[in-house]
Amino acid sequence: MNICFKATKLTGDIKFVAPNFESISHTIIKMKKCASGKKVYPTEELAIEALIEARTHSDFRPNQGPVAVYRCDDCGEYHLTSKGAMNEKLMLLIKNGKLTRLREASDWEKKLRR
Numbered sequence: 001m002n003i004c005f006k007a008t009k010l011t012g013d014i015k016f017v018a019p020n021f022e023s024i025s026h027t028i029i030k031m032k033k034c035a036s037g038k039k040v041y042p043t044e045e046l047a048i049e050a051l052i053e054a055r056t057h058s059d060f061r062p063n064q065g066p067v068a069v070y071r072c073d074d075c076g077e078y079h080l081t082s083k084g085a086m087n088e089k090l091m092l093l094i095k096n097g098k099l100t101r102l103r104e105a106s107d108w109e110k111k112l113r114r
Contacts, residue, residue, distance in 0.1 A: 034075040044069060047078035048089055054080065055090060056102045
């Protein structure tokens with residue numbers, strides 16, 4: 001049996017769809033919002049992953065774009081920031097050339113999708 005999971009990002013609703021069955025809708029997570037309006041990441045690991053994804057898929061000029069993550073005093077969750085010292089994991093990816101290869105792979109993916 002194939003089961004399809006569909007999620008709506010804003011409401012947190014997930015629909016479980018299986019052949020010959022009715023769709024069942026459940027709310028599993030209420031997405032937290034921050035007064036700052038910034039994207040919220042529940043763990044530091046997810047924020048670091050988002051940081052690397054942002055640096056991989058976007059073309060930032062030197063000294064621009066997110067370089068680190070921090071825990072917000074208002075919401076208690078994590079955000080990306082362009083201020084402060086660069087995240088160690090990101091710095092290592094830059095130094096060993098892996099970020100460049102990830103960017104090249106991302107660029108090829110975009111080209112092949114056209």
